[in-house]
Amino acid sequence: xxxxxxxxxxxxxxxxxxxxxxxxxxxxxxxxxxxxxxxxxxxxxxxxxxxxxxxxxxxxxxxxxxxxxxxxxxxxxxxxxxxxxxxxxxxxxxxxxxxxxxxxxxxxxxxxxxx
Numbered sequence: 001x002x003x004x005x006x007x008x009x010x011x012x013x014x015x016x017x018x019x020x021x022x023x024x025x026x027x028x029x030x031x032x033x034x035x036x037x038x039x040x041x042x043x044x045x046x047x048x049x050x051x052x053x054x055x056x057x058x059x060x061x062x063x064x065x066x067x068x069x070x071x072x073x074x075x076x077x078x079x080x081x082x083x084x085x086x087x088x089x090x091x092x093x094x095x096x097x098x099x100x101x102x103x104x105x106x107x108x109x110x111x112x113x114x115x
Contacts, residue, residue: 035096
């Protein structure tokens, strides 16, 4: 039947429930569990503080954007590693990947690689 199950995870509150369902299906079907997290190249506006009248305004914004992007990347990677370990403890063959881009396109590319 199904040999691989792909589950896209983000930082939303429902992601863990989605993962638990995918883990259950993978275990029941003896299928490989493939976890993906797509990092958007866009940084939400609230992550950048605008400091008026700063002579280093542009540099500060770039540094804040880079720091926030790296923080989000690291948090998401740690979540993937944690969930992968959780699945492996349940004897489910699991791999994970983290990519940048628009979610729909990135997931489609990953799916095409499976075929």
